[in-house]
Amino acid sequence: MLQPETARLLTEGQMLVKSSDVGNTQEEPGLSEAEEGNPFNFTPQLLRLHRDHQLFEDGDIHRHMYLQDLYVSETDDKTTLSVSEFACHISGCSAVFSTLEEYEHHYNSLHRHVCCSCRRSLPSARLLDIHIQEWHDSLFTILAQRQDMYQCLVEGCGQKFRTSQHRKQHLIKVHKYPPDFRFDKTKKDRGETKRPQQKDTSMEVAESVCESEGVCEVMCDVLSDQPEHGESMETHVSEEEAARTATSAITEDHANLSAAAHSAENTSSQPLKPQYSYRVPTNVCFGHGSVRGFRGRRGRRK
Amino acid sequence: MWRLNKVRHKAGRQADSLEELRLKRRQQEKDLRQARRDRQLVSKRLLLNEDEDQSEVTMDADSGAQHVVTLFHKLQHSGPEKEVHLKALSKALRDPSAQLTFIKQENSMHLLVGLLTGSNATCRLQAVRCLHELSHSPHTNIAPACLPATPYLLTYLSNQSTKFTELCLYTLGNLCPESDVVQEKLLAQGIIPALANCIENQRHNLAVVEAAGFTLSQLLQAKDGGGKIIPMVLASSLPSHLLSVLTPDQNFGLAPAIECAWCLHYLTCSMQDNRVLLAHGALSRCSSTLMSLGGAVAEGNKEEGMELLICPLLRCVGNLLSSCPAEDLSSQVADVSIVVTLCALLQAYMQTQTALARESAWVLNNLTAHSSAFCSALLTFNLVPGLIQLLPFSQGINIMILRVLANIAHKKKEYCVQLTHTGLLSGLCATLKMADKDIVTLSMDVLFMLVVSSPQVAEEL
Numbered sequence: 001m002l003q004p005e006t007a008r009l010l011t012e013g014q015m016l017v018k019s020s021d022v023g024n025t026q027e028e029p030g031l032s033e034a035e036e037g038n039p040f041n042f043t044p045q046l047l048r049l050h051r052d053h054q055l056f057e058d059g060d061i062h063r064h065m066y067l068q069d070l071y072v073s074e075t076d077d078k079t080t081l082s083v084s085e086f087a088c089h090i091s092g093c094s095a096v097f098s099t100l101e102e103y104e105h106h107y108n109s110l111h112r113h114v115c116c117s118c119r120r121s122l123p124s125a126r127l128l129d130i131h132i133q134e135w136h137d138s139l140f141t142i143l144a145q146r147q148d149m150y151q152c153l154v155e156g157c158g159q160k161f162r163t164s165q166h167r168k169q170h171l172i173k174v175h176k177y178p179p180d181f182r183f184d185k186t187k188k189d190r191g192e193t194k195r196p197q198q199k200d201t202s203m204e205v206a207e208s209v210c211e212s213e214g215v216c217e218v219m220c221d222v223l224s225d226q227p228e229h230g231e232s233m234e235t236h237v238s239e240e241e242a243a244r245t246a247t248s249a250i251t252e253d254h255a256n257l258s259a260a261a262h263s264a265e266n267t268s269s270q271p272l273k274p275q276y277s278y279r280v281p282t283n284v285c286f287g288h289g290s291v292r293g294f295r296g297r298r299g300r301r302k
Numbered sequence: 303m304w305r306l307n308k309v310r311h312k313a314g315r316q317a318d319s320l321e322e323l324r325l326k327r328r329q330q331e332k333d334l335r336q337a338r339r340d341r342q343l344v345s346k347r348l349l350l351n352e353d354e355d356q357s358e359v360t361m362d363a364d365s366g367a368q369h370v371v372t373l374f375h376k377l378q379h380s381g382p383e384k385e386v387h388l389k390a391l392s393k394a395l396r397d398p399s400a401q402l403t404f405i406k407q408e409n410s411m412h413l414l415v416g417l418l419t420g421s422n423a424t425c426r427l428q429a430v431r432c433l434h435e436l437s438h439s440p441h442t443n444i445a446p447a448c449l450p451a452t453p454y455l456l457t458y459l460s461n462q463s464t465k466f467t468e469l470c471l472y473t474l475g476n477l478c479p480e481s482d483v484v485q486e487k488l489l490a491q492g493i494i495p496a497l498a499n500c501i502e503n504q505r506h507n508l509a510v511v512e513a514a515g516f517t518l519s520q521l522l523q524a525k526d527g528g529g530k531i532i533p534m535v536l537a538s539s540l541p542s543h544l545l546s547v548l549t550p551d552q553n554f555g556l557a558p559a560i561e562c563a564w565c566l567h568y569l570t571c572s573m574q575d576n577r578v579l580l581a582h583g584a585l586s587r588c589s590s591t592l593m594s595l596g597g598a599v600a601e602g603n604k605e606e607g608m609e610l611l612i613c614p615l616l617r618c619v620g621n622l623l624s625s626c627p628a629e630d631l632s633s634q635v636a637d638v639s640i641v642v643t644l645c646a647l648l649q650a651y652m653q654t655q656t657a658l659a660r661e662s663a664w665v666l667n668n669l670t671a672h673s674s675a676f677c678s679a680l681l682t683f684n685l686v687p688g689l690i691q692l693l694p695f696s697q698g699i700n701i702m703i704l705r706v707l708a709n710i711a712h713k714k715k716e717y718c719v720q721l722t723h724t725g726l727l728s729g730l731c732a733t734l735k736m737a738d739k740d741i742v743t744l745s746m747d748v749l750f751m752l753v754v755s756s757p758q759v760a761e762e763l
Contacts, residue, residue: 042747044671044709047664048624049617051571052341055664055698058657059613060343061334063564066610067345067516070330081656084696087737100732 126155134164341525346476347516348438349468367403370394374407377417388417388428395435404436405447415451430455430469437476445480452477453491459500459514467504468513475517478524485524485531493521494534501543508554511547515561518544522568532569536578541569545587548615549594556611559591563614570618576625585622585634588615596643599650609655612647616661623668631673638679641669645685648692656697663702670709677710681720686710690729700733704744711751718755726752 049055065071086103088095090111097103113128114121117136122128130151133140143149148160150167154175161167171177337343373391380387394400404410417429433451436444455470474493477484497514504510518540524531535541544562551558566584570576576584592615595608626634644662651658669676680686689707693700707726711718726748733745752759 040747040750042708042712042744042751044705044712046624046668046671048574048621049571049664051568052338055657055660056571056617057335057338058655059617059661060338061331062613062655062657063610064334064343064345065327065331066560066607067347068330070327071607071610072327081653082696083694084700084733084736084738084741086732086735089735089742096737100735103735 127153344479344523346438346479347472349434349472366394366397366400370400370404371407374404374410374413377413384417384422385424385428388425388432392428392431392435395432398440401436401439401444402441405444411447411450415454418451419454427463427466427469430458430466430473434469434473434476437473442480445477445484448473448477449484449487452488456488456491456493456496459496460503464507464509467500467510471500471510471513471517475513475520478517478520482525485521488521489530489534494531494538494540498538498540498543501547502539505543505546508551508558512558512561515544515547515558515565519561519564519568522565522572532572535569536573541566541579541582541584545582545584548587548591550611556605556607560607560611560614563588563611563618567614567617567621570621574625576622580622580626580630580634583634585619585626586636588618588622589635589640590637591615592619593637593640593643596647600643600646604650609651609658613658613661616647616658616665620661620665620668623665628672632675635669638675639683641666641676641679641685642683644669645680645688649688652692652695652699656695656699660698660702663699663706667702667705667709670706674713677713677717680706680710681717681724684724686721686724686726690724690726693729693733696738700736701738701741701744704733704741704748708744708748708751711748711755715755718752719759722752722759 062071083098086097086100088097088103088106088111090107093111095106097106110121112121113123113125115128115131115136117132120131122131130153134150140149144162148162150161150164152159152161152167152170152175154171157175159170161170171181172179334343370391373387373394376387377384377391391404395404414429414432417425418433420426433448433455436448439445452474455474458470459467461467474488478488497518501511501514504514518535521531522535544565547562548559548566550556566579566588570579570584573579579585592612595612595615598605599608599612623631623635644666647662648659648666651662666680670680680689686707689703692703707721711721730745730749733741734749736742736745
C-alpha cells in the first residue's frame with residue numbers, strides 16, 4: 001500500500017514539474033530561476049577514494065592493530081549495526097522514529113485526513129468531510145440558515161440539526177457522549193480568536209497529541225487560544241516553517257501550500273489571505289492536503 | 303614472521319584479566335584513531351626471537367641505563383667476549399630509557415656499525431639486533447642516530463641468511479616513517495632497487511618477502527606520497543613482484559600477501575592516474591585474487607586474518623576501477639561473477655566488520671557505474687533482493703547500495719522493470735521515510751527512474 005506521498009511523486013515525476021527552486025543541494029532561495037525540467041538528475045559516478053578518506057578509517061585501524069600485535073580475532077568483539085532512523089517529512093513536524101512501524105503510526109494518526117484549507121487533521125475521512133462542509137463551504141452556511149444542516153457525528157444516525165448546539169445536545173443525550181467532550185464552539189467565536197502561539201506551539205501540539213492516546217476527537221470549528229486543549233486531534237503545521245524552507249531536494253510545491261494556516265479567519269465566506277508568496281493558487285488543493293517538504297534544518301539531524 | 307596465534311597466547315599468559323585487556327585494547331584503538339585523524343598513523347614492528355616474549359620483564363629504568371653503559375665500555379675494550387656482551391646489550395636495549403642512554407654515549411653508533419660490518423658473523427647478527435631494538439624506539443631522536451648504519455643494512459639485503467635479512471628489513475622499515483630526512487637519505491642510498499632485488503632474488507623465502515613488503519609499505523606511507531617515492535616505485539620492477547605475491551601460500555599463510563596488498567593499496571590510492579598499474583594487469587590480478595578469497599569466505603572458510611588481505615584488495619580494485627577506461631573494463635575484469643563475490647563479502651562481513659561491507663558496496667558502485675554487463679550480472683544472479691535487505695542499515699551502507707541500484711536503473715528501461723520485480727518498491731517505501739536527506743534524495747531518484755521506465759511500473763504502484 002502506497003503512502004500518499006509516493007503517489008504524489010508519481011504524478012510529479014510524470015509531469016516534469018516546473019518549479020523555481022530545482023537544485024538538490026543548495027538551500028539558497030536565490031536559485032530561483034524558473035528552470036524547466038527534471039529535478040531528478042542522478043548520474044552514475046565512479047568514486048575514487050584517497051588514502052585518508054573517512055571510509056578507510058576502520059580498515060586502516062585494523063591494519064595497524066595487526067602491525068602492533070593488537071590483532072584479535074573477530075569473535076571477541078561484536079559490533080552493533082546501526083540502523084537508519086525515520087523522520088516525518090511533513091513540513092513543521094520534526095518527529096523522528098527508530099522503526100518504520102512507529103513512523104507509520106505517527107503518520108496515520110496525525111497527518112491523514114487533513115483539511116487543506118485550515119490544515120487541521122481529523123480522525124477520519126467522514127469527519128473530515130463534515131468539517132470541510134461546515135467550515136469551508138459557503139453553500140452550507142447559506143443553507144444552514146434555513147434548514148437543518150448539522151449532521152450527527154455518529155455514523156449511521158443520520159439526524160440533522162439546526163445548530164451545532166443542538167447537535168451537541170443530541171450527542172450527549174442520545175449517544176451518551178460525555179458533556180465535557182470537546183465539542184466545537186460556535187461559529188461566532190471563530191472570527192474573534194487569533195492564534196498567537198502558532199509558531200511556537202505547532203510543534204508541541206504535534207508532539208503532545210502524539211502522546212495522548214488519541215481519543216476520538218470531534219473536529220472543531222474553533223480557534224482557541226489554547227490550541228492544545230481546543231484542538232484535540234487537530235494538528236497545525238506551521239506555515240511559517242514551510243515558508244522558511246528554501247529549496248527541497250524534490251520540488252514539492254506543497255511546501256508552501258496555499259493554505260494560510262495563520263489566518264484566523266477561517267470562515268469560508270472570506271477568501272484566504274495569502275501571507276507569503278505562493279507558487280500554487282490558494283484554491284487548489286492536492287488530495288489529502290498534507291504539507292510536504294523538507295525544512296532547512298533537516299540536515300542537522302543525522 | 304608473524305603468526306597470528308602468537309598474540310593470543312601472549313595475551314593468555316599475562317596477569318591481566320580479560321576485561322582489562324579489552325579496555326587496554328580499546329584505549330589503544332582510540333589512540334590509533336586519533337593518530338589517523340592527525341595524519342600521524344605510524345606503526346613499527348619488533349621481530350622477536352623464537353624463544354622470547356615481548357612481555358618479558360626487563361630491569362627497571364635506572365639499572366637498565368647503567369647496565370647499558372657498562373656493556374658499552376666492555377665492548378670497547380674486550381676481545382673474545384664481544385658476542386656475549388653484544389647479546390646482553392641487545393636485550394638491554396629493549397628498554398626505552400636505556401636506548402636514550404646508549405645513543406648519548408660518544409661513538410656508540412660507530413661501535414655498532416663497526417661490529418655490523420666486521421668479520422664475525424655472530425657479532426654481525428647481534429649488532430643488527432641492537433640496531434633493530436633501537437629502530438623500534440618510541441623516542442623520535444633515536445632514528446636519526448641510526449642513519450650511519452643504513453647503507454650497510456641496504457647492502458646486506460642481498461645476503462642469504464634469512465634471520466639476518468629479516469632483521470635488516472624490519473629495522474629499515476621502522477626507520478622509514480620517522481622523518482623526511484631519513485626518507486631522503488634512504489632514497490638516495492637506493493632503497494628502492496635494493497628492495498626490488500631482494501624480493502626478486504628471495505622470492506622463495508616468504509619470510510623475507512613479508513619483511514620486504516612491510517618495509518615498502520612503510521616507505522609508501524610517507525607523507526610526501528606521490529611526490530618522489532611513488533613514481534620511483536612504479537618505475538621499478540616492484541609492482542610486478544608485488545602482484546605475483548598476492549596469492550596466499552598454503553603453508554606459510556597470508557602474511558606476505560597482506561603486506562604486498564597494502565603496498566598496492568598505497569600505490570593505487572595516491573595516484574590520480576593508475577595507468578602504470580593497470581598496464582601491469584593489477585586490476586585483473588587483484589580481482590581474481592579477491593574472487594578466490596571471496597569464494598572461501600562464502601563457503602564459510604574464514605581463515606583468521608583474511609579480512610586483513612581482503613581489505614586492501616577491495617581498495618585496490620575500487621580505485622583501479624575509477625582509473626580504468628570503460629572500454630578496457632571487460633578485458634581487465636573478465637569474469638562478471640565478481641559481483642557474486644562482492645555481495646557475498648557484503649553479507650558475510652555486515653555484522654563483524656561493517657567497514658569491509660561498506661568497501662565492498664563501494665566497489666560494486668564503481669563496477670556498475672558505467673558498465674551494463676555488471677549491472678545485468680547483478681540481476682541475472684539474483685543478487686538484488688539480498689541488497690534490498692541491507693537497505694535499513696546506516697553508516698554508509700544503504701546510501702552506497704542505493705547508488706548501486708540507481709546505477710542499474712540508469713542503464714536501461716528493462717532493468718528498471720526487472721528491479722521492480724525484485725521488490726525494490728517496498729524497500730524504497732522505507733528509505734523514502736528516513737531521516738537522512740541524502741538517502742531520501744537518492745531514493746527519489748531511483749523511484750523516478752523506475753516510474754518513468756514503463757507504464758507497467760506506474761500501474762504496479
